[in-house]
Amino acid sequence: MAKYLLLKHYRGAPAAVNDVPMDQWTPEEISAHIQYMNDFAARLEGTGEFVDGQALAPEGMWVRYDGEGRPPVTDGPFAETKDLIAGWMVIDVDSQERAVELAGELSAAPGAGGKPIHEWLEVRPFLTAPPTITE
Amino acid sequence: MTSGVDELLLRSLTPSVLGILVRRGADFAAAEDAVQDALVEAVRVWPADPPRDPKGWLVTVAWRRFLDAARADTARRRREDLVDEEPAPGPVPAVDDTLQLYFLCAHPSLTPSSAVALTLRAVGGLTTRQIAQAYLVPEATMAQRISRAKRTVSGVRFDQPGDVATVLRVLYLVFNEGYSGDVDLAAEAIRLTRQLAAAIDHPEVAGLLALMLLHHARRAARTAPDGSLIPLAEQDRRRWDTTSIAEGVAILQAALARDQLGEFQAQAAIAALHADAPTAEETDWVQIVEWYDELTRLIDSPVVRLNRAVAVGQADGPRAGLAALAALDDSLPRHAAVAAYLHERDGNLATAARLYAEAAQKAPNLAERDHLTRQAARLNTRRCH
Numbered sequence: 001m002a003k004y005l006l007l008k009h010y011r012g013a014p015a016a017v018n019d020v021p022m023d024q025w026t027p028e029e030i031s032a033h034i035q036y037m038n039d040f041a042a043r044l045e046g047t048g049e050f051v052d053g054q055a056l057a058p059e060g061m062w063v064r065y066d067g068e069g070r071p072p073v074t075d076g077p078f079a080e081t082k083d084l085i086a087g088w089m090v091i092d093v094d095s096q097e098r099a100v101e102l103a104g105e106l107s108a109a110p111g112a113g114g115k116p117i118h119e120w121l122e123v124r125p126f127l128t129a130p131p132t133i134t135e
Numbered sequence: 136m137t138s139g140v141d142e143l144l145l146r147s148l149t150p151s152v153l154g155i156l157v158r159r160g161a162d163f164a165a166a167e168d169a170v171q172d173a174l175v176e177a178v179r180v181w182p183a184d185p186p187r188d189p190k191g192w193l194v195t196v197a198w199r200r201f202l203d204a205a206r207a208d209t210a211r212r213r214r215e216d217l218v219d220e221e222p223a224p225g226p227v228p229a230v231d232d233t234l235q236l237y238f239l240c241a242h243p244s245l246t247p248s249s250a251v252a253l254t255l256r257a258v259g260g261l262t263t264r265q266i267a268q269a270y271l272v273p274e275a276t277m278a279q280r281i282s283r284a285k286r287t288v289s290g291v292r293f294d295q296p297g298d299v300a301t302v303l304r305v306l307y308l309v310f311n312e313g314y315s316g317d318v319d320l321a322a323e324a325i326r327l328t329r330q331l332a333a334a335i336d337h338p339e340v341a342g343l344l345a346l347m348l349l350h351h352a353r354r355a356a357r358t359a360p361d362g363s364l365i366p367l368a369e370q371d372r373r374r375w376d377t378t379s380i381a382e383g384v385a386i387l388q389a390a391l392a393r394d395q396l397g398e399f400q401a402q403a404a405i406a407a408l409h410a411d412a413p414t415a416e417e418t419d420w421v422q423i424v425e426w427y428d429e430l431t432r433l434i435d436s437p438v439v440r441l442n443r444a445v446a447v448g449q450a451d452g453p454r455a456g457l458a459a460l461a462a463l464d465d466s467l468p469r470h471a472a473v474a475a476y477l478h479e480r481d482g483n484l485a486t487a488a489r490l491y492a493e494a495a496q497k498a499p500n501l502a503e504r505d506h507l508t509r510q511a512a513r514l515n516t517r518r519c520h
Contacts, residue, residue: 023488038362
């Protein structure tokens with residue numbers, strides 16, 4: 001088994017085929033989309049491949065250490081930041097082929113006009129603990 | 136815990152059993168562990184062999200567990216001067232103990248998340264696993280949070296009087312967390328507040344209990360089958376739980392009659408006025424505004440003023456609501472959502488749609504975000520087609 005992170009972006013991914021902002025869809029199209037996402041997660045729970053799924057608020061901040069005895073420095077949010085993560089799903093699957101297959105299904109979630117969004121999702125394998133048997 | 140045992144009965148006995156152990160001289164942390172062990176044992180043994188006196192059984196088993204642990208501890212430290220004989224389980228001031236436990240678990244030295252976790256375990260009798268599931272954190276994390284909390288209050292004397300207000304804040308937090316995992320935190324908060332109301336005669340305890348009951352009564356009507364939020368005005372009021380409403384109103388009326396108004400009674404009064412309206416249109420918004428004015432005098436928080444602006448918008452029209460809103464900082468949570476709603480009612484659909492979309496961006500949870508996005512979409516598609 002191998003874990004993969006499926007990353008969804010607010011910004012920074014190549015443009016989707018059906019690239020219409022959600023507030024321009026009809027309320028029914030929004031419901032259909034949410035239903036599709038919920039069903040997808042439920043199905044992966046059923047197959048034993050779901051690990052975690054979370055959504056992130058679009059606005060956050062940058063923070064860094066500013067030296068001994070000083071409070072951390074905060075900055076942002078930066079509207080110009082190129083890459084903005086919207087959320088993720090972690091899956092635990094048998095192969096990279098399966099990870100790609102599932103990301104493809106997730107990307108087919110319906111959007112404006114009830115048609116698949118064809119959204120680009122980033123698929124990143126986890127770095128795992130070393131195996132017990134190495135030779 | 137599993138079926139075959141009356142879990143609620145078992146858990147309702149938790150605080151008094153724990154109180155008895157502490158009165159007998161057990162330190163709180165060790166006693167709490169021993170009671171948890173006894174609860175687990177009860178779930179295992181009771182289905183086949185139900186005790187005649189459940190509480191006496193729990194006290195006996197928990198005390199034995201405590202002694203075993205204390206002896207193991209003593210042996211380890213090569214000391215042998217600890218407790219040995221079992222005192223007779225005589226009459227105990229159970230109600231008083233229960234109250235002391237609430238105070239201890241909501242002690243001001245605890246952070247809110249620690250106080251919540253400790254209350255659910257020591258007063259509520261939930262297992263660490265159940266609490267962890269309810270708050271969506273790993274069990275090990277929750278176990279640490281609880282043991283740190285127990286260490287924090289270990290020096291607090293058990294018979295020290297506490298402040299009811301801190302207890303009410305903790306119970307309010309539990310209630311507001313709602314429902315996730317297999318533990319219904321809203322129902323649990325109601326149970327614990329009811330138990331507190333039985334232990335202490337206090338109008339604000341009654342006020343919080345009424346507030347919870349009145350909100351809980353609307354729960355079935357609050358979400359659509361697909362999980363989306365249904366705003367108050369659009370809820371099917373036939374699905375409200377009238378028994379819960381009647382109980383909440385009766386408790387509130389008795390509390391208000393004592394003429395010691397507090398924030399929870401005022402909030403419950405607002406909830407009662409909503410519950411009272413057969414349709415959204417028949418809501419007595421003028422009285423609701425008056426209660427918000429009362430509430431502002433009790434706790435002048437920006438959130439209360441924001442809710443008041445909504446009520447003003449209903450009582451005196453959207454322009455008046457927008458005027459009330461203009462006095463508030465627009466960085467407040469839900470400010471954009473309220474502005475969107477008032478603008479829509481005032482007929483500024485383009486502005487309303489823009490504000491709904493902005494509000495969705497700032498929404499603190501997914502259900503609200505989806506709801507606000509739908510509102511924006513509804514106005515945008517209506518304007519285009």
